Amino acid sequence: MSTLENLSSINRPSLHEELTDRLRTMIVEGVLVAGEKVPERELCEKLGVSRTPMREALKVLAADGLLTLQPNRGARVRAITLDELEEVFPLMGALEALAGELACKNATEKQLQAVRKTHKAMLACFKASDMPGYFRYNQQIHEAILNAAGNKTLTTTYLSLAVRVRRARYLANMSQQRWQAAVDEHELILSALETRDAGKLSAILKQHLENKFATVRQWILNQQDNPPPQE
Amino acid sequence: MSTLENLSSINRPSLHEELTDRLRTMIVEGVLVAGEKVPERELCEKLGVSRTPMREALKVLAADGLLTLQPNRGARVRAITLDELEEVFPLMGALEALAGELACKNATEKQLQAVRKTHKAMLACFKASDMPGYFRYNQQIHEAILNAAGNKTLTTTYLSLAVRVRRARYLANMSQQRWQAAVDEHELILSALETRDAGKLSAILKQHLENKFATVRQWILNQQDNPPPQE
DNA sequence: TAATTTAATAATGAATTCATAATGCATTTT
DNA sequence: AAAATGCATTATGAATTCATTATTAAATTA
Structure with missing residues (x-):
């Protein structure tokens, strides 16, 4: 009809x-x-x-x-500086932690399903050593958690911060070792979400972000030593 | 020279x-x-x-x-809705908590001095039942804590959220009782900051905000029952 | 008389134009 | 030869203009 x-x-x-x-x-x-x-x-x-x-x-x-x-x-x-990065990350950490807590409270079964599905897709990319694909799904998972939190203002605020560091994050290639660790952390994230353990999820998310930060930080420091050609 | x-x-x-x-x-x-x-x-x-x-x-x-x-x-x-308010406040709570933690870590003696001074001025307004003055100093204290945290990005993010609710907050008159309680909370805030007890300060700030929220929430609900004349 | 359609008016969105500030180059002076 | 000054070019900031869309008022018809 x-x-x-x-x-x-x-x-x-x-x-x-x-x-x-x-x-x-x-x-x-x-x-x-x-x-x-x-x-x-x-x-x-x-x-x-x-x-x-x-x-x-x-x-x-x-x-x-x-x-x-x-x-x-x-x-x-605007090029992101190390100083700015060190300001942005604790902020994002606080917001991710909040998102985790809210998601555990408010996530619908459908939203959990979506996270699970994206998680699987991300794992496949990891196994295939497909870094760009991994990044895309990784980003989607974090956005799915934000969605599950059900707080649009939180989502908007988080994303506007995330954009600023996204480029640096993308360029800062992870070591194989760090990559494996990140995947492990994602397993923990998923299971904490499944069991709706708010405190745990929020702690893991914060830790996960701090680890990412360490990688990006290192990359920026290297950048400063070997600056790219300017015109 | x-x-x-x-x-x-x-x-x-x-x-x-x-x-x-x-x-x-x-x-x-x-x-x-x-x-x-x-x-x-x-x-x-x-x-x-x-x-x-x-x-x-x-x-x-x-x-x-x-x-x-x-x-x-x-x-x-844009008129702030109750839904939006309920989204914004937990966010501001998370940010205030972070600000409290950072302030305890990073505040200089001079910055603490500034908070003390504003606190005193605010108390004077309270005793004189000067509500507008109280509001002004109250706002200044929270901004001083943000300053002491030493994270410009945090300050910017917080303020952009605060502006949205500031008007509602201003219009929602407190009861005498609530006002007294708010002043008491501010005493706790100051002493936690003095002793640099990060966990305590962050908890109080969050609670303080939640109490404010309750007042504003009530006001908005009343507004909806008795809507102001529209043209 | 009420409702619907049409026309007139007002206001917005986008493009163009105009003015001003900045940059690069050439010329001059020391 | 180096530095500084003036001129020309270029690009940005702001005002204006033009075209489109919404709102209103009026008029016509049922």
């Missing part, structure tokens, strides 16, 4: 919204390089928009901390 | 930055009423700016969650 009831309303995001998403992705994926200027005009031409929505998007991303705006000198992609 | 060394560079914030701050204040102070439309053109005239920086500011505030943008229908001041 086809009634008018179950039609989803047309929802066309405004240009500047599409642009913010698009640019955010470009930053995370490294299309826009950290430290480099954002060529406003060039981007407008490439993406086929005028400067107004582009500038609105830049302002939003700057407020998000992904860009810095230098008056009359345009925007630069 | 006057060398060229100790000159501070001229830093003129761009128009849209000034505007975001200005509008944010107007929202918190209730000049822009929750639920009402933001009269874009009128504001432009009153503040003597063109629409471009105004629109950029609106986009930023919308990304911050203070406004909602309805395509082709402009911006509205």
Whole structure:
């Protein structure tokens, strides 16, 4: 049957919204390089928009901390510093811990199912040594836990912090050893969630994040010793 | 002596930055009423700016969650709902707890001194039944603790959440009884900070916030029963 | 008289234009 | 030859304009 009831309303995001998403992705994926200027005009031409929505998007991303705006000198992609990283991680830790607690309380069976499924897919990638795939599923699991927590504000806040470090996290390759450890930690995460042991889950998540942090920290330190070519 | 060394560079914030701050204040102070439309053109005239920086500011505030943008229908001041409040408070709780821990670790003697001083000023307001003054100092104390934590990202994140509920918090008048209790809690906060008892401080801060939440919650519920006149 | 349609008005979204600030280059001066 | 100054070019910030969409008021019809 086809009634008018179950039609989803047309929802066309405004240009500047599409642009913010698009640019955010470009930053995370490294299309826009950290430290480099954002060529406003060039981007407008490439993406086929005028400067107004582009500038609105830049302002939003700057407020998000992904860009810095230098008056009359345009925007630069903000490179994450070690100092900033050391500020962001404890914050993310606190939020993950909270997410864990809430997820244990509120997760529906369906949401647990989703976590389980993604966990399995992630394991498969690990066994196949598929690092990009692993990262993708890894991210999905953490987002699924956030979802299960059922607190949209928490999700939004967490994600806006996560974006900032995601690129560094992606670039910082794990050792095989660390990778194995991370997978083990994920097993613990899943089982704590299954048994709805809030205290345990929240502790593991925090620890898991701290371990990740150590890896990324090391990578940044190496970066500073062997800086990439600048133009 | 006057060398060229100790000159501070001229830093003129761009128009849209000034505007975001200005509008944010107007929202918190209730000049822009929750639920009402933001009269874009009128504001432009009153503040003597063109629409471009105004629109950029609106986009930023919308990304911050203070406004909602309805395509082709402009911006509205976002009224905080009970649902949202119940999402925001646990988050703020987690952040306050973290701030407490970090403050106990990192606070300098000078920063402690600042907290003490503000605490005293707040007490004076309480004794004089000066509610607005109390609120101002109360806010300053919590900001001073954030400062003492020495994590700028934490401060920024916390404040962006705090703005959303600040207006509701301000409007929700406390009973005399609750006010006394809040003051007592503040005594505990100060002493935990003095003795740098991280666990204790973080627990008290969380509890303190939960109590505040209960008051605001009650207020919102009453609001829903006796809604203010709409036009 | 009430409801529905149509027209007029107001306001928003996006593009264009204009003004101003910054950068690079050439010329001049020491 | 090196440094500094002035000029030209380029890019950004802000205002204005144009086109589209929503809201309202009015008019017509049932």
